Amino acid sequence: MKVWLTPQEIADLAAAGSLPGLPATKRGVGMMIDREGWDRHHAQVRSRRDRGGTITEYHIDCLPLAARLAYAGSALSVNPADLVPVSPERDDPLSHGRKTLDARQALLNVADRYARSTDLGTAAADHLFADLYNSGAVEVSDWIREEAETVSARTLARWRSDLKAGGPAVDPRGSRKGTGVLDRANGGQVRTLILAAIAKNPLLTAKHLRAFIRAQVGDTVTVESRSGARTVALPPLRTFQATISAWKETYKADLLLLTDPDRYKSTMRPSASGTTRAARLNECWEIDASPADLMTTAGRHSVYVAIDIYSRRMVVLVSDTPKAAAVGLLLRKCLVEWGVPERIKSDNGSDFVAHSTRRLIDTLGIEHEACDPYQPQQKGTVERAIGTFQRDLVRTLPGFIGHSVADRKVIENRKAFSKRLGLDDKHLFDVDLTPAELQDYADRWTREIYAHAPHEGLKRRTPFEVAAAYTGPVRRIQNEAALALLLAPIAGSDGYRTVTKKGIRVGGEHYWTSAAMPGTRVFCRHDPADLGRLIVFDETGETWLGEAIAPELAGIDPAAMHARITAERKAYHEGRLKDVRRETLAITPRTIVESQFQGRGTADLIAFPQASEPHTTPAIEAAAAAGRTEAPVDPKVKERREQLKREDATGPARVLRLPTGRGGDTMRERRERFAKARALEAQMEAGTPISDEDRKWLAVYQRGDEYRSLGITEADRRIGTAG
Numbered sequence: 002m003k004v005w006l007t008p009q010e011i012a013d014l015a016a017a018g019s020l021p022g023l024p025a026t027k028r029g030v031g032m033m034i035d036r037e038g039w040d041r042h043h044a045q046v047r048s049r050r051d052r053g054g055t056i057t058e059y060h061i062d063c064l065p066l067a068a069r070l071a072y073a074g075s076a077l078s079v080n081p082a083d084l085v086p087v088s089p090e091r092d093d094p095l096s097h098g099r100k101t102l103d104a105r106q107a108l109l110n111v112a113d114r115y116a117r118s119t120d121l122g123t124a125a126a127d128h129l130f131a132d133l134y135n136s137g138a139v140e141v142s143d144w145i146r147e148e149a150e151t152v153s154a155r156t157l158a159r160w161r162s163d164l165k166a167g168g169p170a171v172d173p174r175g176s177r178k179g180t181g182v183l184d185r186a187n188g189g190q191v192r193t194l195i196l197a198a199i200a201k202n203p204l205l206t207a208k209h210l211r212a213f214i215r216a217q218v219g220d221t222v223t224v225e226s227r228s229g230a231r232t233v234a235l236p237p238l239r240t241f242q243a244t245i246s247a248w249k250e251t252y253k254a255d256l257l258l259l260t261d262p263d264r265y266k267s268t269m270r271p272s273a274s275g276t277t278r279a280a281r282l283n284e285c286w287e288i289d290a291s292p293a294d295l296m297t298t299a300g301r302h303s304v305y306v307a308i309d310i311y312s313r314r315m316v317v318l319v320s321d322t323p324k325a326a327a328v329g330l331l332l333r334k335c336l337v338e339w340g341v342p343e344r345i346k347s348d349n350g351s352d353f354v355a356h357s358t359r360r361l362i363d364t365l366g367i368e369h370e371a372c373d374p375y376q377p378q379q380k381g382t383v384e385r386a387i388g389t390f391q392r393d394l395v396r397t398l399p400g401f402i403g404h405s406v407a408d409r410k411v412i413e414n415r416k417a418f419s420k421r422l423g424l425d426d427k428h429l430f431d432v433d434l435t436p437a438e439l440q441d442y443a444d445r446w447t448r449e450i451y452a453h454a455p456h457e458g459l460k461r462r463t464p465f466e467v468a469a470a471y472t473g474p475v476r477r478i479q480n481e482a483a484l485a486l487l488l489a490p491i492a493g494s495d496g497y498r499t500v501t502k503k504g505i506r507v508g509g510e511h512y513w514t515s516a517a518m519p520g521t522r523v524f525c526r527h528d529p530a531d532l533g534r535l536i537v538f539d540e541t542g543e544t545w546l547g548e549a550i551a552p553e554l555a556g557i558d559p560a561a562m563h564a565r566i567t568a569e570r571k572a573y574h575e576g577r578l579k580d581v582r583r584e585t586l587a588i589t590p591r592t593i594v595e596s597q598f599q600g601r602g603t604a605d606l607i608a609f610p611q612a613s614e615p616h617t618t619p620a621i622e623a624a625a626a627a628g629r630t631e632a633p634v635d636p637k638v639k640e641r642r643e644q645l646k647r648e649d650a651t652g653p654a655r656v657l658r659l660p661t662g663r664g665g666d667t668m669r670e671r672r673e674r675f676a677k678a679r680a681l682e683a684q685m686e687a688g689t690p691i692s693d694e695d696r697k698w699l700a701v702y703q704r705g706d707e708y709r710s711l712g713i714t715e716a717d718r719r720i721g722t723a724g
Contacts, residue, residue, distance in 0.1 A: 004125060005047065005058040008034065020068040039063045061129075069129075070136050077115055077133060104148035105160045111139060112157055127154035182236050183244045186222035194218075195245065196252060200259035207241040266378070279310035282471040283342040286310070287383035288331065290323050290352065294391050295400040296432045297439055304443070305331045308386045309339060312468040313456050315386055317443040319436055325355035329488045332361065336484065341476040344368040346380050356495040360542065364487055365478075382458075394446045398439070400432040492525035492535060496542075499523075505535060505549050513562055515569040516547025531555065675711040678702050 006014070008030040016025040024030050040046055045060040061069055115133075116126030133139050135151045183191055194217055195210050205213075214235070221232050236244075249256065258265045279285045288307045295301075305318040305327050316335050320327035335342075345362060347353040349371050362369045372379040395401060403410075452465040459467055478484050492498060492507045500521045504513040507525065512535045517523050524542040528534040533555030537546045552559040681699045684691055691699075702708050 004061050004121065006061065007056055007058050011059070011064075014072065015068075019072055020064065021071055022065060023068055034059070037063075066132075066136075070133060070138055077118075077130075077139065100144070101148050102164075104145045106164065107141065107145050108134070108149060108152065109157065109161055109164065111141070124154060124158070127157040130154075131157065181244055182222070182224055182233060182240065185224050185226075187218060188223075188225070191218060191222060192248070196248065196256070199245075199249070200256060203256070203260050207238060207245050210245060211235070211238055211241045281343075281473055282311050282468060282475060283309060283340050284311055285344045285346060286335065286342045287346045287380045288328070288353070289348065289380060289383045289387060290320075290327075290350065291387045291391075293319070293439070294395050294402055294404050295398055295434070295439075296402055297400060297434050297436050298432060299436050301402075302436055302439065303327070304387070304390065306383055306387050306390065307331055307335050308383045309342075309464075309468075310382055312471070313382075313386075313459055313464040314339065314468055315390075315447050315451055315464070317390060317440075317447055319440040319443060321436070323350065323352045325352045325357045326490065328352050328355075328358045329361055333484065333488050336365075336478060337481065339475075341365060341478060342367055344370055346370045346372065348372045348377065348380065349374055357491050360491070360496070361487060364542065389451070390443070390446070393450070394442065398434055398442065400434050486526070486536065489526040489528065489536065492527060496524050496526065497522060497540070498525055505537070507535065510551045510554060512549035512551045513566050514547060514549035515566050515573070516549065518573075525549070533557075671707055671711065674702065675708065678708060 003010070009027045011020060011023060012025055012027045012030045014020045015023040015030075024033055034040065039059055045063050046057065047060075048055050048057050050056075061072060064072065112127055112130045115130050116123055119126055119129070121129070130139070131153050134141075183195070186192070191214055194214060198205055198210055198213055218235075220235050222235060223230050223232055254265070286307055286309055288305065290303050290305045293302050293304045299321065303320050303323050305320055307316045308314065316331065316338065318327060318331040318334060320330075332345075345367055347369070352358065354371060359369060377384055391404060396404070453463050455461040455463055492505075498505045498507065500514065500517045500519050500523060502519050504511045505523070505525060506512075512525075512533075514535075514537060516537050522540045523546065524538040524540060526536045526538075528536060528548075533551040533553070535549040535551075537549050538544060539546055550557060550562065552562045678699055681691055681695055
């Protein structure tokens, strides 16, 4: 088959029906060539010398597609043997790689047969065969067409080369992944650097990244191959562009995790749908808050949502700002409508972990489970419920501002820029809905629409049906007044105050009370109906003590209030101190000190002698020497001493034990000596003579501290007995 044709040959083939749609005369073909400008395609036009002169020939690529396909298809023949798969289990879904290989082999069989039948080179034949195959002119089995929808001459050449080398049994695009120069450069270091730069700044272009890599690794890189490592020049910009584009698709999830973690969480992180389960009504509630996607006449408000996991019932509360008081009101609304839950699940928002919120939940005997920080999926049920409320109700209300920045831009564009110039949000979004009206719409929507809509999580049942069909017990608070008191706002940030002599100070005001004495730590709540009244509990908050009144706020005369508090305080003290005063009179000045010595005798205790060694210094030696020198003595004193010595030598031995009251004596021994002294004194007063030895002993003992101290104690005891 010829691929270069003269105008006459084209006319002859057209006349024979091989080139449909073309003129059947040489003149007509020449007019068509001039009209379509074939001569401008120099690569597809050639001239050659012949006996009749110069002959111009045109490549068949100049022909219209239909004519070219008809001409090329005239030499096409498909042999059924060429389409027989190499692998008999090609229908096995697990043998996808083998099936792909069989499809490629079959197409190459047909393409090679076509090249032989046309007497064309492989490249030219593959080019024509690709056009025929892509147009559907090649009749092949459906399984081959499924594996290769389109081919090209380059694809056929690559397949032929791969199959000759042992051939990959997978999709060629997949088999070539990770084999590029940039993939293998420097052992993967270049790829890591490029991905890190993209993660740092996703807006960097291939030009920026190539300059970055060049600065990091130089003008050459090392590439590992089967034949070993080789050094090649840094690839051109086009290679960087193609490779980076492929990497952004291959590492799409990884790059998104690094560049936009929040988007990754919402779009790619595994969803934990249905992980929160409940087997009973009110077993678990989830609560959360979110800004409403609309503007009210009082500004943008927040919506607090509570949902029962078992029945999927929902309660919505509109609040001007996120605060703990709004959480209390939401819980009160749920407690009245649904009963008391076993567990409440929330995030770590300041309004959900505030002192008042946690105290309220603990007081009601409810378990509070807080999600881990930055893990909203742990309370995914209420998150989805808020989304349903925003999309189903809020977007239908006046003042809707959109769920995102893009939505808001669309709403703003409804008005021409010239018309919205200078308008505030209220006029731009047609705001005319009050917060009270928003709350009313929210209540009606939860009761009339959401409660009766089939829910996928309830197996197409409605929340109303599930709640109504529940037959188990439901805990309810019978005394709503007590519930209202528990929901009363606490004093200050945590409700704790210490009573002083001026009462309880809250917000710059002093609340007077006789329910607790100064120095007592108490827990206080404001009376919702009376600004001047505090309700006072003990420190645990479980025992009611009384009330505290701010006279100015309550409209009471401060003087009369002070007199009443003083009288109550006096009566309180009188009742508690009556017995104390009576016992005080029975305690003498020495009762306490004497009680310290009772039962503490040491007569039975003996200390073992301790090892000792002599200690001396030059100063001690000098003092000892001075002590051995006798001081001068008066002659009369010396004479008297000599006389006493003579008397002692001639008279009987006299030994007198002087009672000095040593520290080691017991109280019993001291009292015995004191009793002996009293007895001798009584004998002397009665005129009974006593011995000289006793007289001298008594004289010495009366001058000692022991006699005086025991005498004073005896006198005090007599006075106390007399009293």
